[in-house]
Amino acid sequence: MLWLLVFFLAPFFVLGRISLAEAIIARPPYTPMFERGPDGSLEIIASLENYRFLLTDALYRNAYLSSIRIAAISTVFALLIGYPMAYFIARAPEPRRSLLLLLVILPFWTSFLLRVYAWMGFLRTNGVINNMLIGMGVIDQPLVMMQTDFAVYIGIVYTYLPFMILPLYANLTKLDGALLEAASDLGASPVVTFFTVTLPLSLPGIVAGSMLVFIPAIGEYVIPALLGGPDTLMIGRVLWDEFFGSRDWPVASAVAIVMLVLVVAPIMWLQSVQNRRGAD
């Protein structure tokens, strides 16, 4: 337990502390928090300068906003693709069901980095998709897909799809078939049944799956770095550049703290939803 205390909790204190420090060009590149005052007493030196900097610089504001936008759009697409798959698998007969489930999880076990890399070969100007479309005569000019926001959406949906399907599947298998029969006995068409019975009942699965896609997508670094273009702005990437490029550690820490707040809010909300459900 000490391990977790030291290596998990302590880092956040350090992070918070450095986010309040000022950058100096030296090693370590930030000012100390405690300093001996002239009368020998300890003085705490903290400055909110870095946070003010985040607020005034449009780059950071835009990065946070576009991270949220990209994560939200990807989540919607993951839901649109994942829901029919989860539904189909949950309805399939037993031996086929575990096989399909295995097929969904299988790509998830292979390296995340390599799966993103696979899309690079797919989306390039002279990549597989363009070659195929030109070969079929659909287009004459290759489509520019790499280094766009579109490629980032695809990357995020692709890598996080299992996170969407699994909670939905778990939820849909628990669905009581008698309710569906009752609905159809009462004359509801399959479509009506789906929208009035299945969809509302699977809402917890939808919420859980969406959170599992949305939260990691916000902080994503690898996908925008490999698939995104120079103007794809995501906060994970800004933090990385701030840290490794500009070496401005205090600003990087402040970026991380704000992102943390951004991520913790939906988690708290999810937990309160779950608790309420547990209480019912």
Added chain:
Amino acid sequence: MRGWFLPVAVLLGFIFLYAPIISLVVFSFNDSRLVTVWGGFSTRWYGELLNDRQIMGAAWVSLKVAFFSATLATVIGTLGAFVLTRFSRFTGRLLLTGMITAPLVMPEVITGLSLLLLFISMELTLGWPAGRGMVTVIIAHTTFCAAFVAVIAQSRLRSMDESLEEAARDLGAGPVRVFFDVTLPVIAPALVSGWLLAFTLSLDDLVIASFVTGPGASTLPMVIFSKVRLGVSPDVNALATIIIGFVFVAVLAAGWLMRKQMSKGL
């Protein structure tokens, strides 16, 4: 949702999942240096891969890191899960629950950055860890993998029949003896899958390792990332194919074994 719509949607979904991987494997046998132009069948990229000192060295580093962090994470995660399921009330329970679940959802950039800053301030005040390298990567990976092991172990511990432990206690076994002779064997399968998950997660991690490592201890994902950033390169295709093949065989074998066990149980 009847009729043709669902099967078609599912089929498209699976094409979406598998097409990139399949094309990657196909092009790893391509003789042309241009990755997307077919130049005939060849295994030359596999040969170049095996002679690539940098990649082989990084692969070795990654395996060592993954082995040690998975083992440590299994021990720590199991202890954490045990405390949480068997002792219902103690001070700091909420804190412990939070610490165990938080790494699961924390964006990697935050985890990586905060751990690095911790290591640096520890080095300044305690003099340890001196410099960064494999040790710091192992510590970092252990920390985030322990959370995953704890979740798996916890669910197994919850579903376990506690009367077994009570029986052992009634027969005079001490708590340590009960844990090692009764609890551990029962939850062993969950621990094995926890260990495997931790091992895979550690092998796969790029972001956290990039933050906490020092010069000379690059892991395989870091080397791949720096290569891939410059563009698609055919030897990465070969490497990817080897990794994918390995994972597919392992997962299919595990699935087959599980099925066999299940049918035996029936």
